[in-house]
Amino acid sequence: MAQVLGLPRKTSIRITVGIAIFLLLTLTPIVLWLVAPSGVDWEKLGEISQIYGSSLSAVALLGVATSLAYQAHQTALANADARHTAYRELTILSLTDPTLMVCWPPRTPRLSMEETKQMMFVNLIINSWFTEYQLKHVTDDALLLSFRTHFRGEVARRHWQYSSSARRAWGEAMGDVYAVRFVSLGDEAFAQAAAEGPPTPSSGYFSPEA
Template sequence: MALRALHTDLLKMAIDEPALLECWGPIEDATNLEWFRKHVYANLIVSHWQLMWEVDVLSAPHLEALADQFFKGQVGRRFWAEARGPRRKAETSRRARRFTAIVDRRYLLAVAAGPAMNEPAAAVPITGPESLPGREAVKGRATVFAVGVVLGAAAVLAGRRRGRDACPPASRGR
């Protein structure tokens, strides 16, 4: 779990500081900084799903629903088109390969269903509390808190599963 948190922190640093993005090596259309940041963020989303999948708190139907929503948009489709090959090659466990196969199947179904939904034509200006000074600091703390909550919950669930697996067979189910 600590390795995943470190990976997330490294990616978040690169998203927050665009000059660091090039340290990750080229991604398709690497000259487009906006796309590069979206690609890295989409990777965080899919990696989060995979973490939940690996600790057995995300079911196949729920993963399919998440992927279906993700692939309605252009960003999700473009990300997976670029990442699917490397992810499929990198998976070493049967569970990880199943995760990737489910996501890939939902991607292929989305592409076969027709074009992605268009992105908003124009950004809506930010007003209200979002535009106040210190917004970045609050947002950063909220992100760290959210990542901590997810990782903490995953650790608790993994611990429960280990405890359940440690029970002698005769005491299970009673």
């Protein structure tokens, strides 16, 4: 089926189905009149037609409600993506111009400039994962695997210790079940990584240069 005026496939299907239902409701009386044999009980046939039409109308209304709910969900995702994009751009700007670091809230405990940059960069990584999770591009199991690998690193663990509680509080305040679930999966992977032993220190990431 060709897409309607270049619209997304799902939207095109909904529009096509809606038009089909409308035409069916409109043309049913005409079709009945054309095919009905002579001497037919039109009163009884009219009652049946009304019941049939009411049923189709209910289906049509359900389709409209479903379409509106889907559009609202897509709008919410688009707004969330816009917020993540704005935050990412502000963070990158701060990383390239350290004088802007003091425009963000002060961190507790205090960190060096190098540590602050590392925390902000890791936050960009985590935010990109959350966006993928929110869009349902990754499953819980896939996210857990990414978190477990991530928490092998020293900076990654330090960042999660610093930020996880704030992330959870924000998700709960927003009523965002995906955000809360995301943090819960991160906490689960963090606990598993911690049980396996200490992280790889930053100094141990690379082999000594010859």
